[in-house]
Amino acid sequence: MSTPPHPFDNAIALTPDGKSQFKGQPSEDYANMVGPFGGIIAATLLNAALSHTERLGEPVSLTVNFAAPIATAPYTVAARAVRTNRSTQHWIIELCQDDIALVTATAVFAVRRETWSSLEVTPPEARSSAEIEPMRGKGFPVWVKNYDMRFVCGGIFDGTTAGDSKSTVWLRDEPPRPLDFLSLAALSDAFFPRVFVKRQKMAPVGTITMTIYFHVDAALLEKQGTAEILATARAQRFRDGYFDQSAQLWGCDNELLVTTHQLVYYRDE
Amino acid sequence: MSTPPHPFDNAIALTPDGKSQFKGQPSEDYANMVGPFGGIIAATLLNAALSHTERLGEPVSLTVNFAAPIATAPYTVAARAVRTNRSTQHWIIELCQDDIALVTATAVFAVRRETWSSLEVTPPEARSSAEIEPMRGKGFPVWVKNYDMRFVCGGIFDGTTAGDSKSTVWLRDEPPRPLDFLSLAALSDAFFPRVFVKRQKMAPVGTITMTIYFHVDAALLEKQGTAEILATARAQRFRDGYFDQSAQLWGCDNELLVTTHQLVYYRDE
Numbered sequence: 001m002s003t004p005p006h007p008f009d010n011a012i013a014l015t016p017d018g019k020s021q022f023k024g025q026p027s028e029d030y031a032n033m034v035g036p037f038g039g040i041i042a043a044t045l046l047n048a049a050l051s052h053t054e055r056l057g058e059p060v061s062l063t064v065n066f067a068a069p070i071a072t073a074p075y076t077v078a079a080r081a082v083r084t085n086r087s088t089q090h091w092i093i094e095l096c097q098d099d100i101a102l103v104t105a106t107a108v109f110a111v112r113r114e115t116w117s118s119l120e121v122t123p124p125e126a127r128s129s130a131e132i133e134p135m136r137g138k139g140f141p142v143w144v145k146n147y148d149m150r151f152v153c154g155g156i157f158d159g160t161t162a163g164d165s166k167s168t169v170w171l172r173d174e175p176p177r178p179l180d181f182l183s184l185a186a187l188s189d190a191f192f193p194r195v196f197v198k199r200q201k202m203a204p205v206g207t208i209t210m211t212i213y214f215h216v217d218a219a220l221l222e223k224q225g226t227a228e229i230l231a232t233a234r235a236q237r238f239r240d241g242y243f244d245q246s247a248q249l250w251g252c253d254n255e256l257l258v259t260t261h262q263l264v265y266y267r268d269e
Numbered sequence: 270m271s272t273p274p275h276p277f278d279n280a281i282a283l284t285p286d287g288k289s290q291f292k293g294q295p296s297e298d299y300a301n302m303v304g305p306f307g308g309i310i311a312a313t314l315l316n317a318a319l320s321h322t323e324r325l326g327e328p329v330s331l332t333v334n335f336a337a338p339i340a341t342a343p344y345t346v347a348a349r350a351v352r353t354n355r356s357t358q359h360w361i362i363e364l365c366q367d368d369i370a371l372v373t374a375t376a377v378f379a380v381r382r383e384t385w386s387s388l389e390v391t392p393p394e395a396r397s398s399a400e401i402e403p404m405r406g407k408g409f410p411v412w413v414k415n416y417d418m419r420f421v422c423g424g425i426f427d428g429t430t431a432g433d434s435k436s437t438v439w440l441r442d443e444p445p446r447p448l449d450f451l452s453l454a455a456l457s458d459a460f461f462p463r464v465f466v467k468r469q470k471m472a473p474v475g476t477i478t479m480t481i482y483f484h485v486d487a488a489l490l491e492k493q494g495t496a497e498i499l500a501t502a503r504a505q506r507f508r509d510g511y512f513d514q515s516a517q518l519w520g521c522d523n524e525l526l527v528t529t530h531q532l533v534y535y536r537d538e
Contacts, residue, residue: 060511061478061532063332065375067352067359082363082370083336088477088534090336092361092373094351101351104361104375106334108477108532112509115537118467120434121505165389198387208357208377209330211480213513213532215506236390236517237484237525240381242329244482244528246515248505256506259513261530263330263377263482265357268384 006177007146008186011036012044014051014077022048025074030143035069037143038207039189043182045093045105048079050181055081056089057111058218059181063211064105071097087111112217123250124232126152129170147190148174148228156192157200165198165235167191171249176226179251181214184221187229187249188212188260194235194245195266203266208242210262216255224251241265275446276415277455280305281313283320283346291317294343299412304338306412307476308458312451314362314374317348319450324350325358326380327487328450332480333374340366356380381486392519393501395421398439416459417443417497425461426469434467434504436460440518445495448520450483453490456498456518457481457529463504463514464535472535477511479531485524493520510534 011027030040042064049055075097083090088110095103132150135158153160154167161167171187193205233247242263249258280296299309311333318324344366352359357379364372401419404427422429423436430436440456462474502516511532518527 063375063478063480065332065359065377067357068354082373085337088336090334090370090373101359104351104359106332106373106375106478108334110477110511110534112511115508115510115535116468117506117508119506119508120467120503198389199385208379209332209375209480211332211478211530213511213530215508215511215513217509234389236528237386237388239384239386239388239484240486241384242379242381242482242484244484246528246530259505259515259530261480261482261515261528265379266384 006173006175008173008177008183011040012047012182014044014047017076020052020079022051022077023074024077026070026072028142029146032141032143038066038210039186040143041070041095041103042189042210043186045077045095045103046107046185047182048077048093049091049107049109052079052081054084055109056084057087057109059107059214060110061108061211061213062105062185063209064103065209066103066207068102070102073097119256121248121256123230123254124168126168126230129228132170146174148172154197156196161197161200165194167197168230168232170228171231172226172228178226179221179224184214184249184258185212187231188247188258191231191233191245191247193264193266194233194243195238198235198238203269205264205266207262207264210260212258212260214258216257220255227252229257241267275442275444277442277446277452280309281316281451283313283316286345289321289348291320291346292343293346295339295341297411298415301410301412307335307479308455309412310339310364310372311458311479312454314346314364314372315376315454316451317346317362318360318376318378321348321350323353324378325353326356326378328376328483329379330377330480330482331374331454332478333372334478335372335476337371339371342366388525390517390525392499392523393437395437395499398497401439415443417441423466425465430466430469434463436466437499437501439497440500441495441497447495448490448493450490453483453518453527454481456500457516457527460500460502460514460516462533462535463502463512464507467504467507472538474533474535476531476533479529481527481529483527485526489524496521498526510536
């Protein structure tokens with residue numbers, strides 16, 4: 001008996017359609033309030049560059065811009081290697097429906113070489129995940145069921161905030177799936193909007209742009225296996241319709257896997 | 270007698286060359302070790318979208334990817350409005366020499382509306398700029414002379430670091446120039462590489478991608494005038510050839526003008 005593919009792999013699946021273009025479609029498993037979960041789309045755009053025959057090295061950065069909602073219909077993803085240097089490669093990636101771009105992205109891939117290295121930050125304080133109940137509740141968007149989330153602080157409407165926008169949460173794919181660049185891209189967006197946490201109420205929101213810096217290579221990721229990550233996020237400023245979010249994703253052995261940032265649109269009610 | 274234009278405005282100047290394309294050329298005033306200062310190029314790409322006849326609103330985010338060095342020769346900048354919604358607009362911008370893309374960017378513009386707002390961070394502690402001597406020294410790249418830099422901490426080879434990568438510095442254009450989105454974009458890159466600060470020695474480096482979130486509108490910027498800003502930056506992780514930098518630019522009255530992030534390539538020697 002073979003194991004059925006993980007819902008994540010189904011959701012980001014792409015079929016080649018010419019040299020630099022792929023076809024795909026939104027997965028019901030990762031539906032959000034409007035259109036698909038942004039993290040699954042970020043992973044899908046990254047998957048186009050990762051799957052391209054001209055791809056060099058591994059992702060070191062990814063910026064995804066959400067220009068318009070994606071309909072429940074097939075889409076194309078075009079990935080263009082704008083520039084390939086000796087050890088770095090720059091990509092422009094666009095997701096279209098009916099030839100209209102709804103999501104754009106730029107990515108940088110690189111072949112890493114060992115150098116002097118240093119970590120300047122420490123993981124957030126956190127009780128062990130075994131001591132925390134996974135988040136349960138009704139009314140969450142569909143995509144949430146694909147993640148095991150255990151809030152250390154800054155949960156959503158559960159009395160665990162300190163009046164600020166900070167959240168720390170144990171996160172992993174549900175069911176467990178070995179960590180790779182694709183799941184890291186999706187996990188980078190698996191935070192509830194900071195404005196919900198800060199104000200402890202819902203509001204109309206949407207990520208308009210997110211940037212992910214990958215601090216790991218495939219060999220280091222392989223060591224993470226299916227272990228949960230410790231994710232922490234906060235806003236710096238909410239002002240007149242836009243707030244920022246900065247987050248860290250920590251793996252086993254105090255490895256800082258990812259630092260990630262986004263700008264999010266919000267309205268008052 | 271009319272005032273001659275500021276060197277900054279000369280350096281980012283573009284001449285329309287068709288509906289969505291502009292011509293420009295590197296300015297000797299903003300030369301870096303190899304090619305122009307990245308900040309002036311970020312400002313130039315933003316200028317293309319700002320100058321476009323289809324432009325809606327004001328910049329809220331900008332991501333610039335440095336794919337290859339720019340030669341001392343004319344360039345073209347093409348700005349394409351990928352998507353215009355009711356209150357937001359998404360851009361892809363490319364700088365080319367000989368039809369080869371050397372820099373790519375994505376930007377989001379928006380019409381802001383007043384909402385509930387909140388600031389979650391505080392400015393770094395700093396002595397007043399009047400108490401600090403402007404940085405002087407030989408061997409700096411040409412672009413540095415266009416900025417007045419007064420280091421509160423984390424200066425370069427001056428004994429003001431604490432063993433980490435953090436710098437706090439009073440910054441303004443030299444000669445003074447009223448702050449706008451363009452100068453903010455350049456100021457977002459006006460930090461010395463974190464690896465120089467951390468290790469207190471030079472190394473081969475290059476920013477490969479930077480993202481700027483603008484938390485202000487033109488009306489608020491106008492109030493800043495030519496006042497200096499307080500800029501603070503730090504790295505989170507240096508690993509195998511790449512480090513990140515996160516920074517805040519603070520204006521008068523404790524206004525957080527910009528939060529900005531970049532990923533930088535480095536070698537050991």
